Amino acid sequence: MAHWLIKSEPSAYSWDQMMADKKADWTGVRNYQAANNMKAMQVGDICLFYHSNEGKEIVGQVEVVKTYHPDPTDEKGKFGMVTVGKPKPFKQTLTLAAIKEHATLQNMSFVKQSRLSVSPVTEKEYAQICKICN
DNA sequence: GCCAACGTTGGC
DNA sequence: GCCAACGTTGGC
Numbered sequence A: 001m002a003h004w005l006i007k008s009e010p011s012a013y014s015w016d017q018m019m020a021d022k023k024a025d026w027t028g029v030r031n032y033q034a035a036n037n038m039k040a041m042q043v044g045d046i047c048l049f050y051h052s053n054e055g056k057e058i059v060g061q062v063e064v065v066k067t068y069h070p071d072p073t074d075e076k077g078k079f080g081m082v083t084v085g086k087p088k089p090f091k092q093t094l095t096l097a098a099i100k101e102h103a104t105l106q107n108m109s110f111v112k113q114s115r116l117s118v119s120p121v122t123e124k125e126y127a128q129i130c131k132i133c134n
Numbered sequence B, C: 001g002c003c004a005a006c007g008t009t010g011g012c
Helices: A015-021 A032-039 A096-101 A123-133
Strands: A003-008 A023-025 A046-051 A057-070 A080-095 A118-121
Antiparallel strands (some): A057 A080
């Protein structure tokens, strides 16, 4: 099973909304690298849910419930999306500032490539985050 | 197929 | 609000 980190601006789609919806199509990704990461996702993979711009913290995790399929919001039909569900809030959120101070986490892919909206998370990083947040 | 110009993202 | 990073577009 793989782990990922997906970003969303709370003003566009927030964690509260995710909790209310229980399930969401991850539409709107228009970047090939991010799309490739989504293509690699399997049902059951865990995605950390990160609030960008406002909050700048990991707030919880969701699970992939449907693999890569066409994104109806893409008029050109080039990009796809995955569907995520089963949102689980963390007892403690994890801010970007804290991540940058943490030896195991400061090299996370999304920290280095801040513009990438879907990025891989290693086993080690995920285990560490679970330890901090639960 | 290169590269300059431009647009967007996101941290600060 | 600024700016760095980086993806995309379009002229040649």
